[in-house]
Amino acid sequence: MKRFFVCLMIFSVFAATAQDSSSSSAQTSGSDSLVSSKSSDFGLRSEILKKLSTPTQNLASIPQSYVSALLSYKPTPGDIYALTVSVFTNSVLSAETLYFQLDSDYCFDLPILGKTSVKGMDLFTLQKTVTDKLKTVLPVTTADFRLMTPALFDVFVYGGVMAPGKQRMNSTFSLIDAIAMAGGLRPTGSYRQIIIRKQDGSSKKYDISKYFTEADFDSNPLLSPNDTVQILSADIIVSTNEFLNYGGSYELIEGETIADVLQLGGGIKSDVECYSASVVRQIKASTQTFQVPASEFTSFVLKNNDIVNFIPNSAIYDPVIIDGAIFGSSWGSSIQSAQTLALSESNNLSLITKPQRITLPYSEGLSVLAALDLSGGPNPMALLENAFILKKGSLSKTPCNIKALWQTRNSDLDIELEPGDRLVIPMEQLVVFVGGEVNNPNAVPYNTAYTVFDYVKLAGGYTVQADMRRFYTLNENGKRVEIPKDYIVAPGDIIYIEKNFAQLSNQAFKDVLVYTGFVGSLVATASSIMSLAINVRNWQRN
Secondary structure (H helix, E strand, O other): OHHHHHHHHHHHHHHHHHHHHHHHHHHHHHHOOOOOOOOOOOOHHHHHHHHOOOOOOOOOOOOHHHHHHHOOOOOOOOOEEEEEEEEEEOOEEEEEEEEEEOOOOOEEEEOOOEEEEOOOOOHHHHHHHHHHHHHHHOOOOEEEEEEEEOOEEEEEEEEOEOOOEEEEEEOOOEHHHHHHHOOOEOOOEEEEEEEEEOOOOOEEEEOOHHHHHOOOHHHOOEOOOOOEEEEEEOOEEEEEOOOEOOOOEEEEOOOOEHHHHHHHOOOEOOOOOEEEEEEEEEEOOEEEEEEEEHHHOOOOEOOOOOEEEEEEOOOOOOOEEEEEOEOOOOOOOOOOOHHHHHHHHOOOOOOOOOOEEEEEOOOOOOEHHHHHHHOOOEOOOEOHHHOEEEOOOOOOEEEOOHHHHHHHOOHHHOOEOOOOOEEEEOEOOOEEEEEEOEOOOEEEEOOOOOOHHHHHHHOOOEOOOEOOOOEEEEOOOOOEEEEOOOOOOOOOOEEEEOEOOOOOOHHHHHHHHHHOOOHHHHHHHHHHHHHHHHHHHHHHHO
16 A cells, blocks of 8 residues: 555656646647737627637636536547545545546556546546546545546637637637637627538537527537637628617628617617617718618618617607718727827828718717717818808708817817708818919819829810920919929919920019919919918828
């Protein structure tokens, strides 16, 4: 008996060292692939996405949440088990622990018992078999044989994940863990259309949302060696408003309806009665709003990017429209300094030289400031002092002090909007003046993509007397300056084409402008356009 315990102690030292080494390597290999991320969404979908991007397990440990799953765990070659025996000797209880690894033949080489096969057993049967055999051949008080570290194996995860490829896992890891270890879902990755292919060629599709909404544990299965996980694309994502218990955005399957969104969002809040919904849908270049009564919730099929606005007390609300010089952030996105974001992403004026239109679903309390935030805010070309509200069914303009409101965010200056209101923010007209030997001297609308030649074409092209080799502009002091043909034109520039071989003085240049009728528009607007051009250039540099 003493000899047996000496053997146990010797084996314990070597096995424990091996176990520490195995655990250390397992932890290192696992931590390299773990990626955490946060979701900017809210509600139930946020919880799903956070779970799919934040691993909660360690490769060398067995979480308590998987105790029930371990009862049916199938021993896998490479598993490490701990055998602990205790015995009373001279009224003293002593215990020893020895570690064993399951070999490729599903056998353990146990002391006294020798080579013991456990193939086909589940974990519970394995533990009972080993401990019962030991108790029959050794005078031990207790014997415990438990799984310490499950065998490691590879699972291949690909498709709509941030870091596709092989992931090192063990048999206590589930589908959610595999997605998390692959970096979480891409923006277009689906959590409702996931295919797991087994080594034997069989496959099955899973919908993880059921794990959260219906407590369906079968939709989040444990994985096996050499499983392949394919994340398909999310084809339909819709947004909802705050009247759902879990408002936010949701992924839908083709053919799903407003009723399915209600189920995914946990239904309407208990203190709200909703008998209808409005669905805002982008159709090509226009926006269309559908009013849907509750009786049609089960039949109204939703499409990608639909906005489902549940309406309380059966009131039918028209959307609010924002027109003009705005950055154009889409409804529902996070407005964390949308203006700064747009400025940082723009290397030219292409984002701010065209008016934008944003359609917002109406909700109680929607104000001018909130609408500006949701539409990205006014851009540098906005004529804020000329902004106005056009009320539904009225042609009269209601002025609003947007400039002070936007700069100070003073709620006393804010105005509450009503269904069908239209907020209009006029845009500064950017032009380039073209004169001299062109067929139609005038002010041409500015375009970031146009060259000097493009502006000449828009002004009717060269006359027969034009010197096509030379281009001139006026600087801020009114002096004529020759410019190269690859000159980058800015808003407010004045392009002038001379007569062939003519050497005109500055005064002659001005006389030509008068003769062509060009000076009228130039004198009237040169000061404001020049100031605007300087401001725009400064804005670009910053």
